Amino acid sequence: MTATAKPLDPHSATLTKLSERFGEGVLSTSIFRDNLRLFVPKSQLFSLLEFLKNECGFSFLSELGGVDYLGYPGWTRDRFQVHYVLRNLETNAFLVVKVGVTAAQATLPSVMPLWMGADWMEREVFDMYGIKFEGHPDLRRILMPDEFEAFPLRKDYPLRGRGERHNFPKLSRAQS
Amino acid sequence: MALNPVQGGYPTTAAQITTRASLANVPTGTVEVPENTILTSLDAVVNWCRKNSLWPMPFATACCGIELMAVGASRFDIARFGAEVMRFSPRQCDLMIVAGRVAMKMLPVLQRIWLQMPEPKWCISMGACASTGGIFDTYAVVQGIDRFIPVDLYIPGCPPRPEQILRAVMDLQAKIQRGGGIAETGLPELADREQHVIELQQLGILPSARVERGDEDRFGYRLPGGKSLVGVTEVQ
Numbered sequence: 001m002t003a004t005a006k007p008l009d010p011h012s013a014t015l016t017k018l019s020e021r022f023g024e025g026v027l028s029t030s031i032f033r034d035n036l037r038l039f040v041p042k043s044q045l046f047s048l049l050e051f052l053k054n055e056c057g058f059s060f061l062s063e064l065g066g067v068d069y070l071g072y073p074g075w076t077r078d079r080f081q082v083h084y085v086l087r088n089l090e091t092n093a094f095l096v097v098k099v100g101v102t103a104a105q106a107t108l109p110s111v112m113p114l115w116m117g118a119d120w121m122e123r124e125v126f127d128m129y130g131i132k133f134e135g136h137p138d139l140r141r142i143l144m145p146d147e148f149e150a151f152p153l154r155k156d157y158p159l160r161g162r163g164e165r166h167n168f169p170k171l172s173r174a175q176s
Numbered sequence: 177m178a179l180n181p182v183q184g185g186y187p188t189t190a191a192q193i194t195t196r197a198s199l200a201n202v203p204t205g206t207v208e209v210p211e212n213t214i215l216t217s218l219d220a221v222v223n224w225c226r227k228n229s230l231w232p233m234p235f236a237t238a239c240c241g242i243e244l245m246a247v248g249a250s251r252f253d254i255a256r257f258g259a260e261v262m263r264f265s266p267r268q269c270d271l272m273i274v275a276g277r278v279a280m281k282m283l284p285v286l287q288r289i290w291l292q293m294p295e296p297k298w299c300i301s302m303g304a305c306a307s308t309g310g311i312f313d314t315y316a317v318v319q320g321i322d323r324f325i326p327v328d329l330y331i332p333g334c335p336p337r338p339e340q341i342l343r344a345v346m347d348l349q350a351k352i353q354r355g356g357g358i359a360e361t362g363l364p365e366l367a368d369r370e371q372h373v374i375e376l377q378q379l380g381i382l383p384s385a386r387v388e389r390g391d392e393d394r395f396g397y398r399l400p401g402g403k404s405l406v407g408v409t410e411v412q
Contacts, residue, residue, distance in 0.1 A: 160314065161315025
């Protein structure tokens with residue numbers, strides 16, 4: 001019993017399949033508690049998600065979000081990360097796919113062809129971080145007003161804004 | 177107070193009536209005040225009617241709205257003050273109660289609703305967030321609605337107790353009784369309004385509220401002050 005390293009490793013089959021398909025060296029992985037995390041280059045992102053969905057049973061896109069690591073202590077990777085939390089509805093396994101995005105070229109392929117539910121989540125990431133999802137049919141702001149220009153969850157955006165909330169017309173008693 | 181004119185009971189004898197009439201500069205001898213009749217001004221009666229039949233527009237965006245609902249329920253019972261008819265159409269309201277924080281994206285809607293309410297109208301800013309932005313000092317939350325619409329009364333608290341809301345209604349009633357008249361503009365601070373309207377008409381500019389409809393912008397309408405400058409980098 002003690003000889004088995006990971007008797008209940010839920011991700012071993014997935015990792016085997018992935019290494020067969022994509023080869024070694026494309027992905028880097030880490031495990032936090034029982035969640036497997038894959039770090040993927042941008043060029044491989046869509047094909048990997050497609051493979052995970054169609055071949056590995058991760059059919060459900062549970063969450064799609066972004067992070068800005070500007071000023072993060074000891075950070076050497078790309079400034080932004082977008083993560084896709086996938087769920088295998090048969091084995092209940094979680095899988096997190098992370099991809100780095102640079103500020104200079106803040107674009108990613110949209111996963112709308114795979115999951116229609118990515119629609120609003122990609123719009124939200126675009127709204128907050130300014131990461132453009134190529135192929136998204138309707139990439140508009142979803143939370144902020146349409147004419148808002150900044151991306152407020154970027155770390156270099158001031159918490160109190162740049163005066164946007166002060167610029168509405170004032171209604172006086174005389175006007176109303 | 178209009179309808180509480182006589183201290184020590186209503187006048188019963190002709191002598192009392194004559195005395196009171198002379199105090200009120202009513203020519204004696206020509207006007208005979210019958211029994212059970214009260215002399216007052218029409219404005220006072222109208223204000224008395226207005227203050228006792230406020231129809232609130234509950235603009236409840238957050239937890240203050242829960243307290244506002246409690247005020248409408250039986251324990252506190254805003255009906256005791258004649259303000260129980262919550263209407264969800266601003267066209268039928270004369271008291272807007274802004275309960276909760278107002279996001280930047282919501283503010284044009286708030287202004288729109290305020291414009292849709294008919295005169296005379298009053299506004300209560302309920303709670304810390306509506307009055308000052310409260311704890312939400314972020315890029316997306318308006319720091320006090322009085323920056324953008326007129327406010328008559330502020331209620332502190334996070335959220336305020338229902339008693340405070342009732343107190344605000346009573347204070348507003350006192351304010352309504354003091355101000356305005358049917359031949360005027362509703363509130364003393366509106367005294368300049370007629371002049372303003374006349375000036376605008378002379379300049380060939382109609383009052384904003386009258387061209388409000390059909391002048392469309394981001395949310396299907398445009399506000400009187402012109403286009404909002406959201407996104408323009410301007411720190412106050």
